[in-house]
Amino acid sequence: MPKRHALITGGAGFIGSHLVDVLLDRGFEVSVLDCLAPQVHADAELDDEGWPIYLNRGARRIRGDLLDDGVFAESLAGVTHLVHLAASVGVGQSMTNIVDYSRNNVMAAAIMLEALSMGDHTVERMAVASSMSIYGEGEYRRPSDRASVAPGLRSHAQLETRSWEMDVAGERLEPVPTTEEKALQPASIYAINKRDHEEMFLAVGRALQIPTIALRLFNAYGSRQSLNNPYTGVAAIFISRLLNDQPPLVFEDGGQLRDFVHVLDVAEAFAVVLESDRPVWDAYNVGSGRSITVVQMATLLARLLHKNIGPERLNRYRVGDVRHCFPDISKIEREFGVKPRRDLETGMEELAAWVAHVRKPFDRAPLSLRELTEKRLVV
Numbered sequence: 001m002p003k004r005h006a007l008i009t010g011g012a013g014f015i016g017s018h019l020v021d022v023l024l025d026r027g028f029e030v031s032v033l034d035c036l037a038p039q040v041h042a043d044a045e046l047d048d049e050g051w052p053i054y055l056n057r058g059a060r061r062i063r064g065d066l067l068d069d070g071v072f073a074e075s076l077a078g079v080t081h082l083v084h085l086a087a088s089v090g091v092g093q094s095m096t097n098i099v100d101y102s103r104n105n106v107m108a109a110a111i112m113l114e115a116l117s118m119g120d121h122t123v124e125r126m127a128v129a130s131s132m133s134i135y136g137e138g139e140y141r142r143p144s145d146r147a148s149v150a151p152g153l154r155s156h157a158q159l160e161t162r163s164w165e166m167d168v169a170g171e172r173l174e175p176v177p178t179t180e181e182k183a184l185q186p187a188s189i190y191a192i193n194k195r196d197h198e199e200m201f202l203a204v205g206r207a208l209q210i211p212t213i214a215l216r217l218f219n220a221y222g223s224r225q226s227l228n229n230p231y232t233g234v235a236a237i238f239i240s241r242l243l244n245d246q247p248p249l250v251f252e253d254g255g256q257l258r259d260f261v262h263v264l265d266v267a268e269a270f271a272v273v274l275e276s277d278r279p280v281w282d283a284y285n286v287g288s289g290r291s292i293t294v295v296q297m298a299t300l301l302a303r304l305l306h307k308n309i310g311p312e313r314l315n316r317y318r319v320g321d322v323r324h325c326f327p328d329i330s331k332i333e334r335e336f337g338v339k340p341r342r343d344l345e346t347g348m349e350e351l352a353a354w355v356a357h358v359r360k361p362f363d364r365a366p367l368s369l370r371e372l373t374e375k376r377l378v379v
């Protein structure tokens with residue numbers, strides 16, 4: 001088999017570092033391109049070369065920023081498989097740092113795709129991380145006629161009455177798994193950036209005849225997620241609170257349904273779509289297939305970390321959040337045979353075991369809540 005060489009942008013991050021391990025195991029040569037963004041890595045434990053200690057030394061490491069002249073183009077030498085994971089990833093933060101988010105997400109993707117369009121490369125296949133956030137609200141069913149509906153966001157007027165569920169024309173809608181066909185209604189700058197990532201890669205990939213797959217990731221959890229970044233990763237943020245003996249802060253009443261998928265199931269999904277030779281330009285949900293509420297997640301984590309601390313329901317709404325969204329994961333299974341293999345309880349136990357060995361994180365949740373409140377992004 002000819003040598004396969006994967007370049008992973010953002011490969012020193014949470015999902016990227018696991019994907020490095022999985023691809024090395026499958027015989028790929030792997031290069032990581034990462035700028036080690038301070039918000040993600042500033043408090044991380046680093047090795048003697050300044051990279052996170054968890055990053056596999058079997059990968060070539062390129063420290064560089066996608067936005068800097070020539071960095072991406074120079075990293076492409078010999079690359080056959082490209083995975084774009086690098087991004088700024090906080091939903092709430094994206095609503096205030098709009099220029100930074102759009103530059104680091106949209107402009108960086110533009111720089112990459114323009115470099116590919118110059119034709120001087122050996123890339124045969126690409127995958128890009130998209131996100132559940134691009135759906136906005138998930139899919140629902142109207143009980144009266146069992147019709148499938150895709151409602152827009154809840155109105156400010158409704159949210160001010162602290163009525164959280166999805167009521168339309170006097171009827172309470174039932175959440176159901178969201179399929180890839182649902183209309184996209186991104187509700188934050190981050191979500192718009194991720195939709196752009198997906199559409200930009202699919203459009204240019206098709207034009208250049210490089211098969212391209214966008215994976216719409218739901219909430220990934222697992223080891224190596226930054227516990228010090230208060231802007232992203234609900235499980236990591238809750239862990240950081242609990243390790244500081246503080247209650248996880250839950251928006252609304254905590255009844256929002258989400259799908260938490262093990263990071264290795266995410267990494268394996270990337271590996272499978274990259275290894276396939278199917279000529280596709282399409283998007284796929286990646287989740288665990290099981291949904292739980294945010295409060296259930298907080299309670300499970302408290303139990304596993306041996307903390308007798310319940311979540312604090314803020315009874316407030318964070319702009320950009322949706323009530324319920326969890327995926328129908330049948331399309332990627334049908335087309336690629338990808339099926340999640342880890343159940344939540346075992347995965348969370350593993351996460352708790354990892355947490356026991358990391359440095360105690362800073363509790364920055366109050367800071368991020370204060371910032372969002374000052375900017376009127378928490379109602």
Ligand SMILES: NC(=O)c1ccc[n+]([C@@H]2O[C@H](COP(=O)([O-])OP(=O)(O)OC[C@H]3O[C@@H](n4cnc5c(N)ncnc54)[C@H](O)[C@@H]3O)[C@@H](O)[C@H]2O)c1
Nearest residue numbers: 010013014015034035036037065066085086087129217220
């Ligand atoms: N974690 C999730 O639950 C989740 C859910 C949906 C989508 N995603 C997407 O998956 C991808 C990876 O997410 P993650 O959770 O691993 O995030 P992460 O923050 O842990 O990793 C992102 C990495 O990208 C690097 N990076 C950021 N900007 C860069 C730039 N300009 N140049 C080079 N490197 C840069 C950072 O240093 C970091 O190491 C992102 O695109 C994110 O939008 C993640």
